[in-house]
Amino acid sequence: MTVMRMPWLIAFVVAVVVLVALIVVMAVGLATHRIRIHSAAADSDSADDLSDETTTLLSLLPGTSIVVDANDEVVRCSPQAYQLGLVSDDAIVQQQVLTTVHEARRAGGRHQFDLTTETPERYANARDRGDHVDTRSVRRPNWLKVTVGRINERFVVVLVTDVSEVIRFAQIRDSFITNVSEQLLEPTTALAKLADSLESEEIDREHVTEDARLVRSSCNKLNHMVADLLLLIRAQEPITPSSANRLNVMDQVRAVAERLQPQAERDGVRLNIKGDADLVINGDKDQIDSALTKLVENAIGYSKEGGVVSVSASRSTDGTQVVIRVVDQGVGIDKRDQGRIFERFYRGAEQSERTRDGVGLGLAIVKHVALTHHGDVTVWSVPGQGSTFSLMLPVAR
Structure with a gap:
């Protein structure tokens, strides 16, 4: 756990040092008359009261910074302050931050605390790809380390270190360990029961037949998990486009559909x-096959009997990408799950009889295949109305 804390801990220490340096610079600036003394009538022009040294120092900060004047107006801040849900319309919108700003202005000193925010939907929820709008992610918690200090009688600075990725990685790691442990224990438990019966x-x-069935099922799940983990490992190295790895997209799609047709017929889909x-991409055939297989398998698994799964491939509006869409009429994905479904071992609440034995690696594989091929994957879904997964890959040149 100590190792996991080091990246944000170092950034946090750096932020504190920079805050102290900022206060020193302001003090020196006042001593040498580099900051002009404004009358009360000029208070509305707060940004002009920041010295060149302060402005330069703020621009060099590794994290997010916010400067607030005596009227609680934000006179300068990093763009990330808006994306992290701290600032809106030139005002701090988090009450805990604003309360601490008031305390720092009144009593001075350095104030530190942890804060959790959510990214405003306009920054996190959708993006236009020209021919359609895809949901890339939904609002997710931002875990922040906040330091507040008074620069002088007029200005207070807020320094923010975003440790969200570190915490999310730790959560995924813990989930990874838990899930792998469970998957490894299932076969051994089943084997022990079979041995007792024999x-x-x-x-x-x-009883022997039932225990043997459990052993076979557990071993199949374990084999499936190991195969998926190997796919994830192979999907870490970016693909370099060349004449040797050109793939016809529809050939790949047809091969996957033909292989999964018996499963679709069995499930009534x-x-x-x-x-x-004529669409051609550069890619690793096995990886593309794996990504498409995972998307279509999921679509079949979550579809109701009598449903339809559509797989299409087309060129994006700007002509630079191939867009492969897998559309189902299934149960859909709850909004709270949509931002996490591409994480390893994450499984949403809506599981069917056909999907409950999965281990939660399928969409993680799809994501990594997209990234290694310099592409992307997005999801649009409404509970009860189905889902659309879009795999975007660069057109071969």
Whole structure:
């Protein structure tokens, strides 16, 4: 745990040092008359009261900084302050930050605390790709380390270190360990039960058969998890486009659909395939096959009997990308889950009889395949109305 805290701890210490340096610079500036003394009538022009040294120092800060004047107006801040949900319309919107600003202005000193915010929806929820709007992510917690200090009688500075990625990584790591441990324990537990049944003086064939079924099921899940983990490992190295790795997109789509057709028929789901036969990308055939397989398998698994899963491939409006869309008419994905479904081992609440045995690695594989191919993957979903996953990959040149 100490190792995990080091990145944000170092950044936090740096932020505190910079805050002290900022206060020193302001004090020196006052001593040498580099800051003009304004009358009360000129108070509205707060930004002009910041010295060149202060402005330069703020621009060099590694984290997010906010400068507030005597009227609680934000006179300068980093763009991230808006994205982290701290500032809106030139005002601090987090009451805890504003209260601490007042305390620092009144009593001086340095004030530190932790804060959790949410990214405003306009910054996190959607982006326009030209021909459609995809949901890339939804609001997710931002875990912040906040330091507040008074510069002088007029200005207070707020320094913010975003440690969200460190905390999320720790959460994913813990989930990874928990899930892998559970998957490894299942086969051994099932084997132990089977051994007990076989060693019994009165062997019950029905119990032996049931225990053997559990062993086979557990081993299949373990094999599936190991195979997916190997796929994740192989999907870490970026793909370099060349004439040797050109792939026809529809050939890949048709191959996946043909292989999964028996599963679709067994589950009472109809597959519809369409697309431009001339679309070509640069990629690793096995990785692209794995990503498409995971998307179509999920669409079939979450669809109701009698539903339709559509897979299409087309060129984006600007012509630079191939967009492969997998559309289902299934249960959909709750909004609170949409921002996390691409994380390893994360599984949403809506599981069906056909998907409950999954280990939560499928969409993580899709995400990493997209990234290694210099592409992206997005999701649009409404509970009860189905989901659309869009895999975007650069057109081969």
